[in-house]
Amino acid sequence: MEILKSAIATELAAQSGFAAAGLDAQKIAENLSRPPKPEMGDLAFGCFKPAKDLNLKPNELASRAATGFAPGSHHALVQSAQAAGPYINLRLNRAAAASHVLAAIETTTVGQDPEQWRFGNSDEGDGKTLVIDLSSPNIAKPLAVHHLRSTMIGYAIKRIREAQGWRVVGVNHLGDWGTGFGKLIAGLKKYFPEIGKRAEAGDAKPLGDMSVAELNATYARFSAESKENEDLAEAGRTEFAVLEQHIEALIGGTRAAAGAHGEANFRIWQHTRELSLAEFERMYAHLGLSFHQWPVVDQQHARVLNAQPDNFYRDHCLYVGESYYVAAEDLCRRIIADAVANKVAEESEGALVIFTHGKDKPPLMLVKDDGATSYHVRDLAAAIYRHRHWHANELAYVVGGEQKWHFEQLFKALGLLGHEWSSQCMHIEFGLMMFQQADGKWAKTSTRRGTAIMLEDLLDEAVKSVREIMAAKNPELAASADAERIANAVGVGAVVFNDLKNGRRNNVKFDWDAVLDFEGESGPYMQYQFVRMGSVLNKFKQACGNLDNHDYPPYFKTRYSSGPDLDLDLSAGDAALLALPEEWAILQLLADFPAAVARASREYEPSIVARALIDLAGATSTWWSATKDTRIVGENANLSLARVRLVNAIRKVLGRGLTLLGMSLVERM
RNA sequence: GCGCCCGUAGCUCAGUGGAUAGAGCAUCCGCCUUCUAAGCGGACGGUCGCUGGUUCGAUUCCAGCCGGGCGCGCCA
Structure with a gap:
């Protein structure tokens, strides 16, 4: 109806009754709505608001404005206008409207390429850039069903924004840094001593063909044991400190190199990252997303990026892991120094923090009491980098609602650090994926407790169901060469649509029967x-x-x-x-x-x-x-x-x- | 305890301050010689959590309560 409303409003504004009441096309368009029953009319003009402005009773305005309505030519969209209480019910020339x-x-929508079907597009965002944080899984953890939410909500928003004229840079803020990797490295060395030896010996692939599930299990095992054993906890912290020191020395920071120990940890970490990305890639390909390492180094893509940046950002999202801001940009240490110099940050309980919301609310942590940077610093660095590098008009974060407080702190801290554009930062929160437990209650998913469903299993199951239904309903097609491609598109589409059809803030109670109900x-x-x-x-x-x-x-x-x-x-x-x-x-x-x-x-x-x-x-x-x-x-x-x-x-x-x-x-x- | 999100049909959810609150699933009853029945029609199903307030008018806005979820200093 929207694309008809302005034309209809213009016609009505020219009618004597409407003109006499001082109703212009704009005001009319704002108050057009569809009547509850089609027999009332095709469209209705509600008189409540305009009547208030004119100091009239709605019914009075309705009858006055409708009086003397005379349809224009037989091409006119509005055929008749009849007062009905506070409404003016309109009948349209449906043939003209249809045409x-x-x-x-x-x-x-010329041609057969859906990307060229521009109906619904607009130029609202022309010349503007949105940087959107999407998917952002943690390295060394498998992709579970709940990762689908950030990925597909983010990707859909990206595509929708692009249709409105925006340049949208999709950024996968990989969780590839943090003290957790110290535990992982310590665990790998403890349970698989040969990995540590290979890494020390200079093997670039010290993990062999270890799967992400095994990496995750190693982390979980070590994490559990270190809760009981302070020595192990200390070992984890040390391994991470060594890793961070090594990387900061690499970029010519003020810290000394960590020697062979640092190099070995770096190799283990890098290989962990590689193995994880290889597995993520498989899933992203299924879902139709393409990611590129940032910065772009391969010549072919760098050329596209330089010559046609809009095409590049449309076709590819980027991997910019947390480690980027530590390893390549040194932004983290500079932010910390800046925050201290400007007296935004202060020391508290051995850590360096920013009290973003006063002393009685938990502060935002920059540096922990063991000297390691916290993820807040890397998020600050990421925001500053995104704004600076892509000249972003908006920064959006498609991240679960449970992190709402974190983003409130983050945006506030950006403001305190003097970045007035922090008001253009948006947390696009979404509801949790919940799983039903043995006692019947619904609870948050947990990869560690094994209650999460792997994304790959879900997609495979959906595609399998589609194959079965296709074999039953369309055996000829099921036997054809197209069958697998179609089963994939329909099966994955089923999962995606199921996730996107409801408001993003709702918690999702995961239910196999509902997902596989086609x-x-x-x-x-x-x-x-x-x-x-x-x-x-x-x-x-x-x-x-x-x-x-x-x-x-x-x-x-x-x-x-x-x-x-x-x-x-x-x-x-x-x-x-x-x-x-x-x-x-x-x-x-x-x-x-x-x-x-x-x-x-x-x-x-x-x-x-x-x-x-x-x-x-x-x-x-x-x-x-x-x-x-x-x-x-x-x-x-x-x-x-x-x-x-x-x-x-x-x-x-x-x-x-x-x-x-x-x-x-x-x-x- | 404090903060945020949510509460609409048996279940899962739409609903932009306006006329008699809508879908899907489930249950029941119908409909395939035809362009694909992964479909269509019908029936059944509601004190819009409760109580106040604002308003000509509240499922919608505000406050308080009740119920559920999440978060609340060194995981990210």
Whole structure:
């Protein structure tokens, strides 16, 4: 409706009743809404707010403004206006409205590449840059289901923002630094002495082919033992201190090198990072994301980055681990020095802290009492780096709501350090992934306690279910060469859509049955409606090419039966023939789509797009059934052409929406 | 105890201060010779947690309570 509202408001503003009441197009557009029942009208003007401004009773304004309404030409969008209490119910020239909507979609969605379907795009963000922190898993821990949230919510926001004209830099703030790595190194050396020996001997791959699960288990085992044993805890702290000293010496800091011990720890850490990334890559590829190490060193990508930065940042997110700010930029120590010099930081209980919210609230910790930097410093460094390097207008962090306090402190600290742009930092919080325990209660997931479900297992399970359903419902396709690609797209899409369809702040109670339920408001349902629309387009082309079909005029045959698949010039379709209430319902939803994308962008809320698609797909399916008898592509050639225009529009809006959410499309399923 | 998030149908959730609060799942009843039934229609299902307040009007805004979740100084 949004793309119709301004045109309608302009028409109404020219009406004597509205003009006499001093209502301009802007004011009218703001108060247009859809009546609860279609028989009341196609659109309604609510008089509450304008009446208040004019010191009138809403009912009075409604009857005054509606009086003397005279429709313009027969092309005018508004056909009649009738006061109904505090509302003015409007009836539209649906044919004109339909034509308006379809033309808007057709001119912005040329071709078959969903990335070029620009309906719903805007130039709101032109020239602006958003740096968005997404996914950000910890090294040496496997990706579990809850990592899906940050990854896919972040990725969807990235794509939605890009559709609004923004340059969006996706940053994977890998948890690859911190005292935990001291425990891991100490554990590896304790339980697998040969690893320590290989590292000391200069082996660049001291861990062999150890899996991330094994690394995690080693960490967990050592962590548990060191709780009982202070010597082990001390060993962990030492290993990390040595690692940090080694890296700081590498970048020419003030600290002395840590010798062979430091080199060995560095090798273990680097290999841990490599092994972890290799495993993450597999998952990201599944989900359709691509990450590059930052800074970009390989020539091919560096060229793209230099020549076409927008393309580069659109196609790739970046790995910028926490260690980057320690190892490459030395930003951490400079921030600490700066904070001390400006008396923002102070010493407290042996640590260096910033009291961001007064003395009675826990402070933000810069340096711990063992001399190691805390992750807060690295987050400060990351924010400053992102703002400086990418000239970011906004910094967004897609991180779970349990870290809300951390980000409040972080942004406040940035402000205290003199960065006035801290007000442009946003924590895009999302709800926790909860698992049902044996006692029936729901609790936060824990990789350590083994209650988390591995992301890979979930995706595999979803793809497997899709394969089974495909084998039962579409055996021919299941046996074809496309089967695996389609099963992947539909299965992964099911998991992704399931995660994005609800408001991001809600906690998610993980439920296998719900994730693998492919009926109703599900990813496969969305894909299915998209596939149906494609089938109709193919059917239409066949019908036009069929010489026995005498009802189709000759020009149909030449015009539509050839050419690239699904690429049809439908301008001859007469929108006035779309007279079914189901068709009008769809046209309204199509018209609403751009506003949904814009709002999703503003509110960092992909579920708004997902909901718009659920509504559109539902209305489409209802229409599909309502046309069972006449068919969409039926006996009446001109009616069929008009309906095919609608099918084409639905397909492209659905397809665009799904790709905005980070899903891949399929033509059959 | 303090702070933040949440509370809408049996379950999972939409709902931008406005007309009679909507979906999906589950249950029950119908609908496949046709462009894919991963579908469609219908039935059943609500003191919008409670109590006040603001407002012409509150599920929506405010306050207090109740219930659930998360966080609260050296994990990230």
